[in-house]
Amino acid sequence: MAGKGPTSRDVAKRAGVSQATVSFVLNNIADARISEATKEKVWQAVRELDYHPNAAAQSLRRRAAGVIGFVIPDSRNPHFWQIAQGAEKRAAEAGYNVLLTSTDLEFARERLALESLKRQRVDALILQINFPGKLLPEVEGLRARGHPIIRIGRFSPELDGVVPDYGAGCTRLMAHLVSLGHHRIGFVFGTTSRGSVQTEVELGRGRLEAYQRAIAEYSLDGDTELLQHCGPLPEEAYEATRRLLALQPLPTAIISINDFLAIAVCKAVADTGLRIPHDISVAGFDDIPMARYLSPALTTVRAEAERLGGMAVEMVLARLKDASLPPQHVVLPTSLVVRTSTGVASVGTSMEANLAGSRLS
Template structure:
């Protein structure tokens, strides 16, 4: 190693391949020309040796920056930090850095961030801010994370929202609940829309048992739950669009003198940190946060390598986590 700094030749020698092969394995744009086993060995050797490609030199050769823009709607929402961690690790294994931006749910701020990141010669984007009707520039590699667009023209990585809601409704039905309500998330976002549609299909509930929250937040969940209770005071269970909305349900029910789960069972979605420490602990659907981010990063690398490939949609499995916020319907208890 020259001056103690590892080179591409050092990486190649450690694996037992030509330096050109090692270089192709480390470059997302040419990685497909090398066997998966060799790529894995080269990446591991680079990690062990602490080898980092000369980004400036590579940028001059390939006209790329080795930087990907990552834009999320709200860093305060606990669902996003572990997703971002997965994104960062996925980008790092490809020799990329993440340029992170937070929009606070403001579409204009999202547009400003996109423009600014393009000005930094960003190679592509991972977006958690997209709405269902968003359109995207065909000239910029883009992957949606925890969101998807109705057009299906942009690669995406999401959790299986439909399967999660179906599992929740099945649990509540098995507990004897027949008057089940839903506090849905914003319908402009695929997560809100898919979970709402899955609830309608699984529960066959009338319109009065559904209220729409303006945001995936505790305050919005509180306001929507009050409207739901006014329209359907006979509810014995509520399926919330996500965990933050579910916490808003807790507060709204308490303000009406109703207890969870003695009077009304409540469920969430996402299994964000600390919902297991709520009183009562929240029944929810666990999504693979980290893996969603990791797969999004890998999908972006593939998109950068082959921008003309068909848009791929990855849907990762979820897991129902039953806790103390759900119980058998009062009339069915011994």
């Protein structure tokens, strides 16, 4: 059992040098001229003792933990994991660890992540804020104290941020659907998190606006019931879809705020006895890894999740290097991925199907 492990002093003793020298060698400090022979002696001792520097001591001394905090809102949605993967990969290249936390849409856990920052367990935070009303002031206070904070999914004027261009993607998706003859398009808008309904309308706004713009531009059916708000859980999306499928006339296509919920949308459609895409087309956003393996394969707006995560880390690194930078806002492109869940509008349910058929994108 002994002590937990050898220290740099143990290495020094074994190599017959001072502890300072060991530190110089390990960190490869150019200023301190150390002879090759000595370096070799030190490395030799390191190997013999299987020495590994104590992370806590280094953090304390360096005033930096080498850890980036990454907070995702929902551990069930594969999209966020992919973003986290991208972050972790880029972070590893830069020698950082990632402390990943999911808040699962609980306010208390979101605040907990900020604690980690204040306790300097992490040097920076990448997060998607779900409770901006309650948390934004606190977050901006932290930023003002000099902690790098990158917001994902939506911009704040004061914070660095990276956001996929879902608006443009949604526009392209709507054009695609219109070109297939769809005229009556439902939207399962699963964004309202529990508790804070009002503030949350901000989330997904780009998509919502693009949807409404398309309805106006192509003169599509604009029934307000075609837009179904719901929460972020599959069961809620399922219920929202049921409501859409109770409408008369039936929508010929349904888009979902993300692929994860689109799975539940498809389920609701299938359970109603309708076939995708023959009776109803379904599309989502994100292009989660399994989207292509669903049956039918899901048409979606790809968000390049890994790049998103990598970019967020990139922005952390930039800010760690120069804290005085003005807030950086990065928009990542999206692309429409057409698979088999979207098809020509069913004639049975939509009369004016090919009205806008000439409009291709």
